[in-house]
Amino acid sequence: MLSILIPVYNYNVYPLVLELQKQCIDCGIAFEILCQDDASQSSLNAFNENINALSNCSFLSLKKNLAHRENRNSLAEQAKFDHLLFIDGDSIVIHDNFIKTHIDNLHDFDVVYGGRLHPEKCPSDNQKLRWKYGRFIEDKSAENRKKKPYQSLLFNNTLIKKDCFNKVKFDKDRKKYGHDDTQLSYQLSLLKSKINHIENPVEHGDIDTNLIYLKKTKEALENLISLYEEAKIDIEFVRLIQLYHFLKRTKLSLPISKLFPLFENLLLKNLKGKNPSLFIFNVFRVGFICK
Template identity: 75%
Template sequence: MLSILVPIYNYNVYPLVLELHKQCTDCGITFEILCQDDASQSSLNVFNENINALSNCSFDSLKKNLAHRENRNSLAEKAQFNYLLFIDGDSLIIHDNYIQKYIENFTDFDILYGGRLHPEKCPSDNQKLRWKYGRFFEDKAAVNRNKNQFQSLLFNNTVIKKDCFDKVKFDKNIKKYGHDDTQLSYHLSLLKSKVNHIENPVEHGEIDTNLDYLNKTKESLENLITLYKEEKIAIDFIKLIQLYHFLKRTKSTFIISKLYSIIEKSLFKNLTGDNPNLLVFNMFRIGYLCTLNSK
């Protein structure tokens, strides 16, 4: 029936697994919950070891780091059932019928995406950049996600059929953070996979600090340029790449990269401050992307 796959890195997922286990048991379904720490050697794994005492659940701490994409692939390979639910370890279950809602929608689909929410109140000023971007750009109702089914697809809180996932998998050759979801969604679009967006969100629990998110954003933009240069994704699949391609064709990337170098410190000051501006964040992303043109 259902294999729940939880990739972990330095996080206590026992409370999450306990809730998932309770809901699966209450639904009376055949299930397994597989959790795998990616060689973090975290002291938190002492709590994760308790997962092994739960029926149909397992926790494994890898000795060698695989990176996030390959950790997900590894979990999928170990799964014994055809429905795979990918859920990140820092997710919070906010509805007591979460599993039941997925089961009710197990008809005519290859991929089911339930959505993601950020808390209504930002935990701290030092986390406002990630929180704002999540609230205003990523948190979408199913009716809006269905307008751009593949571009709105994230692989946290996502059910995919195992035979469908096996045709694509995450690209293990890219090690940096970011756009693994984008690349996989693009490949699924080429296969004309059946995507259903439903209202069954989880809450994003661990929100990056402003500085951490800026660094992750840089990595994700570097990945995006790699996908673009290696033609692993269509230009029209991502708006940011469409813009970059236009700037490159009009030979504007050099000018923008020079302007970016002049205002970079001001952008950085705003984005790591108490009230980061999302317009400034977009300027930062476009500017940094253009600096990668010569690398």
């Protein structure tokens, strides 16, 4: 019936697994929960080892790092059931009927996405950039996600048929952070896979600091540009790529790339501060891809 796949890196996922196991048992379904730490060598794995004592659950700490895309692929290869539920290790289940809701909505669809939420209050000032972008840009209701079903798909809290996933998989040749969801969702759009967006979110538990998120943002933008330059994604699929393509075509990208270094530190000062602006974040992203 259901294989729940949890990629882990330096995080205690035991509470998450315990809640998911309880809900699966309450639903009376055949299930397995597979957790795989990507060679983090974290002290938190001492807690994660307790997962192996839970019925239908397993935890494995890899000796060699695979990177997050291949870690997900590896989990899918190990899964024995026809439906795969991908949940990031830092997720928090906030509804008692989380598993039941997914199961009730999987019929006649290849993919079911439940959504993700960020906490109402930011945990600290130095996490505010990631929190703001998540809460005000990424967190969308099912109704809004259905307007652009493929572009609104994030591969956390995503239930997908195994035979569908095997047709796309994550691009194991890319090692940098970012836009693996975008690339895989684009592949699903080419296959015209049937996507169902439902209101069944998990909460994002481990929110990056401003500095870490800026580093990840740069990597993600580099990945996005390489996807564009290698023609592995359609220009119309991503708004930022549409803008970048327009700036290149109108030869505006060159002056922006020359101006960006003059203002970069000023932009970063705001983005690293206690009250980062999402408008300035967008300006930074456009300047960075042009540079």
